[in-house]
Amino acid sequence: VFLKMTSTTKTNKMKNYIPKRTYRERGQLERRKHLGMLEKKKDYTRRSRDFKSKDAAIKNLAKKAEFRNPDEFHHKMKNMKKNLQTGQSNFVLAGEKKNQRKERETEEKRNIALVNLRLSMEAKKAE
CATH class of the missing domain: 1.20.5 (Single alpha-helices involved in coiled-coils or other helix-helix interfaces)
Known part of the structure; x- marks a missing residue:
């Protein structure tokens, strides 16, 4: 079977070389394992700051659009x-x-x- 090399397959191969962040898991009680993993605080704060900064940027753009004067x-x-x-x-x-x-x-x-x-x-x- 011959695979045709397209641009998507090339990019998919390239993403394997980029190191990914390792998310560490905080200790979870045995009876609560079924609820899923618990993030370490460092991972949680990094993820939440990223989310909040993106959310703030969107709100800022929305505010600018709201106060924009079309006749200016x-x-x-x-x-x-x-x-x-x-x-x-x-x-x-x-x-x-x-x-x-x-x-x-x-x-x-x-x-x-x-x-x-x-x-x-x-x-x-x-x-």
Whole structure:
């Protein structure tokens, strides 16, 4: 059986080389073993601090979003375009403007070529 090496299998192999944290188990009474493992205090505090810091970051972002003033001026607003039907504003990236210019130029070239083709066809008909 041949296994095809994909990017997922490569990454799965790489994770085996990264050392993992060992969680130590605190002594549990025999009659309470069925309730599961007890973490050492050091492991618990590390895990809880990590969780609380992530939770605080999420709450901070939520608070910023709540107090955000949509009418406040930002310099990015200069590059925004508003959809008149929905009333939503969207950013226009600089790359999009360049692409629009290129598309307009190619469209103009096509139009000129089409006009020249029509002129030559009319000239042939006239002869």
